[in-house]
Amino acid sequence: MSSERRWDVLVVGGGASGTLLAVQLLRHASGPLRVALLERSGNIGPGLAYSTPSASHLLNVPVAKMSAFADDPEHFLRWMRRVAPDTAPCDFVQRRRYGQYLESVLRTARRHAAPQVSFMPLKGEAVSLSRADGGGYQVELLDGSRLEAQRVVLAVGNAQPADLPVEDLGLFASPRYVRSPWAPGALDGIAPHDPVLLIGTGLTMVDTVLSLAERHHEGRIHAVSRHGLLPHVHRHGPAAPPPTFPAPRHVRSLLGTLRREAARAPEDWRGVVDALRPVTASLWGDLAPSERRRFLCHLRTFWDVHRHRMAPSVNETVRQLRSAGVLRPQAARVRGFRMVDEQWVEARLSPRGLGREESLRVRHVINCTGPDASLGRGHPLLRALLDSGLGRLDSLGLGLATDGEGALLDARGRVAEGLFTLGPLRRGELWESTAVPEIRAQATALSSRLLRAFASQPGLSPSRLSLPLS
Ligand SMILES: Cc1cc2nc3c(=O)[nH]c(=O)nc-3n(C[C@H](O)[C@H](O)[C@H](O)COP(=O)(O)OP(=O)(O)OC[C@H]3O[C@@H](n4cnc5c(N)ncnc54)[C@H](O)[C@@H]3O)c2cc1C
Incomplete structure (x- = not known):
């Protein structure tokens, strides 16, 4: 060589x-x-x-x-x-x-x-x-x-984001599906009045909404995730002193300490979350694999929306789009998709707490679940x-x-x-x-x-x- x-x-x-x-x-x-x-x-x-x-x-x-x-x-x-x-x-x-x-x-x-x-x-x-x-x-x-x-x-x-493990009946192979919103030109086929469904309600969804807004999108933007939670917003405030954790062995005690510290935080819970940053790796290392798995199953979504926050100006755009009725976040599980014809996709959703399925017709489905x-x-x-x-x-x-x-x-x-x-x-x-x-x-x-x-x-x-x- x-x-x-x-x-x-x-x-x-x-x-x-x-x-x-x-x-x-x-x-x-x-x-x-x-x-x-x-x-x-x-x-x-x-x-x-x-x-x-x-x-x-x-x-x-x-x-x-x-x-x-x-x-x-x-x-x-x-x-x-x-x-x-x-x-x-x-x-x-x-x-x-x-x-x-x-x-x-x-x-x-x-x-x-x-x-x-x-x-x-x-x-x-x-x-x-x-x-x-x-x-x-x-x-x-x-x-x-x-x-x-x-x-x-x-x-x-x-x-890159992974496809949802659900029945797609042709959607994933169709041009109506955007597998990754980060791909160059990913949103080019979306007309301003097209109703769209975004899978995920985290920062990747927020990015995609901003990209659609930049293109003067006026059609309805549905966004679903199991909890329907959006990222919180950054707020400028004093950093809290690092919380003292008695090396918790269980996710539940970690959560309890966090809640207590946040309740005591004079200005904002954000300081407590940020103060955890330097000690996160050692706290994580102290947890048994079963506890880490418990965190991923039950707390990850809540952690993500508190830890990975939106810039204030981005939050303002999202707020305006929501109050104008353009952006509609929803807590629902996606059960499957069906191509109605070449123009329309039907998504089967189980809204949280409803106990039955609903269907939603959109022109495009965009995978905003974030990195696989x-x-x-x-x-x-x-x-x-x-x-x-x-x-x-x-x-x-x-x-x-x-x-x-x-x-x-x-x-x-x-x-x-x-x-x-x-x-x-x-x-x-x-x-x-x-x-x-x-x-x-x-x-x-x-x-x-x-x-x-x-x-x-x-x-x-x-x-x-x-x-x-x-
Ligand atoms: C949309 C988004 C926004 C973010 N915003 C922030 C932020 O504001 N602040 C922050 O601190 N963090 C942010 N992050 C976190 C982000 O993960 C890190 O900041 C950082 O960019 C990660 O860089 P990386 O090089 O590890 O990964 P990547 O940015 O994913 O880069 C990996 C690179 O490897 C290349 N590659 C992959 N496989 C191969 C291969 N087999 N051969 C050759 N090349 C290959 C890819 O093409 C890519 O360019 C963001 C993450 C995302 C996804």
């Missing part, structure tokens, strides 16, 4: 996680190091979350909390002020700006990297991974080509990783099993040498692992681990690795 296809570190996935890891490697590597970042879209930086072209899609976290660097919390604020001088730390800015910010952070890191450190952005989709004969890993791409690397980091992030939580489904690389035994699911099947620093555990529970992950794939182990504050901390820790490993193997100093020719 030619040296252009061999790397010391290959990062697979060029969203926020892969980009921030590459940035840390470029900033801190002093010796020879060859890093490649493989992204299937060819667009490194924004990933799924920050590549939206819509001006109405905002960050759901204020500017002050979105710096790429934990040790320089105002970095994003300073960058934003170069673009929009009036930006305040508490502003919720356009998500696409954050994608541009990540691109700019990577450009700067490349410019200032040590002379012996090289970085190569690559376009392609990794579909399988296996051990290479001379050590390290071989990664196969969709086009049949191969790359080799001593260490591989899977930063493949958020999965079942790992590996529809992702050839992850499927191949699990099938080969090089990686295994965490105990909840939300992501990959890892050690405390993101090294994968193989099928037998041993640390897989040279194979790592960060970001959403660590959700099952840490629970809080999908947002920028956690991802930037993981990127810093993982880059130190990778660089330490190269430094401690002088014979294997990065650019002198000898991989077999193929």
